[in-house]
Amino acid sequence: MRMKRGEEQKQTYNQQHNIMDIQLTIDKAFGFVPSSAIAGYKGQVSKAQEMLTKGTGAGNDFLGWLSLPKDIQSQLPDLQATAAKLRKECEVIVCIGIGGSYLGAKAVIDALSNSFAWLNGQKPQIVYAGQNIGEDYLYELQELLKGKRFGIICISKSGTTTEPALAFRLLKTQLEQQQGKASAKELIVCITDKARGALRTLATKEGYKTFVIEDNIGGRFSVLSPVGLLPIACAGFDIEQLVKGAERMQEVCGSETEFENNPAAQYAAARNALYQSGKKTELLVNFHPKLHYIAEWWKQLYGESEGKDHKGIFPASVDFTTDLHSMGQYIQDGERHLFETVISVSEPDHKVLFPHDEENLDGLNFLAGKRVDEVNKMAELGTMLAHVDGGVPNLKITMPKLNEYYLGELIYFFERACGISGYLLGVNPFNQPGVEAYKKNMFALLDKPGYEAESKAIKARL
């Protein structure tokens, strides 16, 4: 359709250049919640959007992520230069961090990496620490790093989290033993608060290169800050494109885009309507094994943002078709409290065709000449139809390709929808009071100084 002059001017860069965006489809939820119920969220969503943009809602001191795609751009050259230096110097780079301080980076790196990167000699290898307290994990990591030139990126906003602090002490000691203190210093980068916390004190004292996590950005919303961007750049991926994709979604999901065309608004409304209808568990589904950690990142984003005040959708995930052979039975036929959100990737990077076989002993000649992805897509379509028939509503996010740009779009889309969704639910999406309970008990059990009364009380319970 030809457009009038004014309309042409209004076209975005992407429309002018025919660049697709990620798309959300919600019509396979309408058999469970009528489209009118979702449309009925328009007013509430508009209020939630206003709470985000005007900063009038709970947690309004943690809204720095909203404008990160623009705000981070001045730091990209420093991040790229730091990554280039680590890439040149290191065989292995260890990213230390937990929760929001590692999941976003791992999600993007895994989504973009060769599936066998750890075997194909790629340098530097990116490995992770501080995301658990497994003694065998840390032993095996130390063994792996013996005799290798490795670097460390230590990420902790508070600078006091136990898991990364333990890993950093162990690996920093090893690096200094292997390289000498002066050389080790050049291979360590810390990302933390600008002034507070033990990691800031340590980094200043030792003279490490640092990047700052701004006060107004919570861990799970920090992937587009140095927290995510430095490791992603170290893995060799294009952080400019990632940020560009996010910037695009900032425009598409902003409050200026009307409810009907706003994917973040539609997703927040649809999942909230499903939740109110009794669908209390959302499964994030992929048909692309590289997206496994995107789901892990998403689970933290939604679980930690919404699971409070005894409310919230339980975010879970499955990898298909793998899990169709395990969890598929429950999803098809178990208790009906589920809905699915499928991330579908339109075009894989590579082409693999099934060969013809004269003998056809495996009976697969009907697939000869077809792409593997065609089979995968039919599995996706068949599963969606079966699950909808079985009582599982289906939302779908389509990514044209798995690349930095579309991952940037996906990240910002999910973050924006999460902010809206949390406000629709009536919770503060930006705090996480619940994660403190286990820490208090752990410190009491470990006799941490300052926890004497708690130690006594907890030990009396054992």
Ligand code: PA5
């Ligand atoms: O989202 C969050 O706030 C948490 O997951 C934190 O990122 C996680 O607990 C790590 O905290 P820190 O970066 O302070 O070490």
